[in-house]
Amino acid sequence: SQTIHQWPATLVQPVGSPLSLECTVEGTSNPNLYWYRQAAGRGLQLLFYSIGIDQISSEVPQNLSASRPQDRQFILSSKKLLLSDSGFYLCAWSVRNEQFFGPGTRLTVL
Amino acid sequence: GENVGLHLPTLSVQEGDNSIINCAYSNSASDYFIWYKQESGKGPQFIIDIRSNMDKRQGQRVTVLLNKTVKHLSLQIAATQPGDSAVYFCAENMGSGAGSYQLTFGKGTKLSVIP
Numbered sequence: 001s002q003t004i005h006q007w008p009a010t011l012v013q014p015v016g017s018p019l020s021l022e023c024t025v026e027g028t029s030n031p032n033l034y035w036y037r038q039a040a041g042r043g044l045q046l047l048f049y050s051i052g053i054d055q056i057s058s059e060v061p062q063n064l065s066a067s068r069p070q071d072r073q074f075i076l077s078s079k080k081l082l083l084s085d086s087g088f089y090l091c092a093w094s095v096r097n098e099q100f101f102g103p104g105t106r107l108t109v110l
Numbered sequence: 111g112e113n114v115g116l117h118l119p120t121l122s123v124q125e126g127d128n129s130i131i132n133c134a135y136s137n138s139a140s141d142y143f144i145w146y147k148q149e150s151g152k153g154p155q156f157i158i159d160i161r162s163n164m165d166k167r168q169g170q171r172v173t174v175l176l177n178k179t180v181k182h183l184s185l186q187i188a189a190t191q192p193g194d195s196a197v198y199f200c201a202e203n204m205g206s207g208a209g210s211y212q213l214t215f216g217k218g219t220k221l222s223v224i225p
Contacts, residue, residue, distance in 0.1 A: 042218075043118075043217040043218045046212065092153075097142045099213055101146075103152060104151075106151070
């Protein structure tokens, strides 16, 4: 069966510090991968999606970036965090239509 | 697309009653729809899906209805239980074979079950 992992589960970072969130998927090959952000009490905002290694599409201009160095690994990064980057970050994978979500990372930027 | 600037609408239901959560989607060309349940602090979980060639689909205690004429989707939960308390999102698929299969999510509805 397929599983998706995200880490860390929670993170508190100062403004201006770098960020690296990791997502890995097991039990499937060549999945589509997605990064979403969810602000408190709000819906899901698609940040990036990837249909293959080193193939990244950005949906929203921002100070975040994404990379996919391996088929089942998706990384969300920032060189300098802003206060507005605080939120709940969700990674998801799909092979057909359904998307399956990871447990999320709660990021607080102080 | 999704409006991230609005706070979530809330639905309060007595335990044992039926719940109906509604969603309006944006693209008449969408051909696949999903309902997700998100409990506090967790990622969304798949509940049920429906394709545009269907009007109704039933699962365990849940039913999804699709009205393509008015671009409306609803999720019905029978005999609502405290464990059903969560935020519910609808999502539509507007991907067209390019391989990305992107979903566009609704803004979500918070369901609170009163014991």
